[in-house]
Amino acid sequence: MDLLLYIGIFIAALATLLKASNWFVDSAESIGLSMGISPFIIGVTIVAFGTSLPELATSLASVFAGQSEIVVGNVIGSNITNIALVLGLTAIVVKNIHLDNDLWLIDMSFLWASAFMLWFVLADSHLGTFECILLILGLILFLTYSFKGNERADSADRPKALPKHYLLLVLGGVLVYFGAEYTIYAITEISTILTIPPKLIALSAVAIGTSLPEVVVSLTAARRGKASIAIGNVLGSNIFNTFIVMAIPGLIGNLEIPADIISFYLPLMIVMTILFGVMAFDRLITRWEGWILLLFYLLFMGQIVQS
Known part of the structure; x- marks a missing residue:
């Protein structure tokens, strides 16, 4: 019954x-548009930060709860999930993702x-203070x-x-604060009852849960014929995860870095990131490439189950 x-x-x-994050993102987007910020910049910054907000909130809550090993598992698990699951599902649903912009100029x-910096x-x-500062920079x-490339809209528009x-x-x-606090509280109790390390729950359940905004945003954008927004969302979210979701908790307290995450899950994240860049090089991500990404995700989940 307790479980x-x-x-x-x-x-x-x-x-x-997730609901509170959605309110935060929608409101921030409306305020940003009212200030003349272009929709593209809002997509790679405000929306990307908003969809990374659950990861940041749960990571901060885990540090305060004394479960700091959740932070690195949350970041790496979410980054893998964003590329392998979110991008893979998007490519399968829309058959082919045609990229309007050259991602290699800046984003990729x-x-x-x-x-690689992570x-x-x-x-x-x-993860020391100096390294956290470098990530924030x-x-x-x-x-x-x-x-720098933002063109402000006219006041009348x-x-x-x-x-x-x-x-x-x-x-x-x-609500994001309280949602994150109780999410970590529940994870701690569940891991105690089932004797499962919190890092594995962070890599799987928390990573999937906190990546739901990316899934919703990417699939919705792709169905509306705006697949490039879906790609930008995954790119921006992973960049925010690595630079901010790791750095800010690292400045607050000492983070525990499990050895198996360094030896397997971090290299897998590097491989997925490189694969993402290779697939996007010709500005086309096909349905078959989407299935390949899902196979990597099954490998990722299989390793967690084996652990």
Whole structure:
């Protein structure tokens, strides 16, 4: 009965976290448009940050709860899930993803750089303050290049932000906090009852749950003929995960870096990131490539089950 109770708390808390994140993203997007920020920049920054908000919230809550090994599992698990599951499903649903922009100019280069930088800073199984600052500087550099090309819309063409947008922005932020706190609480209790390491739950259940916004945003955009937005969402979300979701909890407390994550899951994330870049090189991701990505995801989940 206790197990069912904590599973119920986990589902309810995660649902609250995702819904609150959706309010936060929608409100931030409306406010950004009212300020003249272009939809593309909003997609790779505000929307990408918003879909990474559940990962950041759960990672911060895990540090405060003394379960810091969840952080690295959450980041790496979410990045693998975003590429293998989210991108794979999107390619299968729309058959072929045609890319309008050359991702290699900025976005893919930053994605590869963030992945390799994470590999280097975690190689010694320790994340120091200086390394966290470097990760944050990496995000600042990415945002600088992204906003540099932003062309502000004319004042007459800008939609107006309503009071409800500011209200939902604040309410969404508050609910994200509580949703994350109870998600980590439930994970801790479930892992204790089942004697499953929290890192494995973070790699699987939490990674899938916190990646649901990416799944919804990407599939919705793809069905509307805006597959490039889906690609940008995955790119931006993974960059935010690596630079911010690792760095901010690392500045707050010492993070535990499990050895098996460094030896298997982190290299798998690097492989998935490289594969993503290779597939996007010709500006076309086919349905067959989507199935290949899903096979890698099955490999990822199979390793977790074996553990």
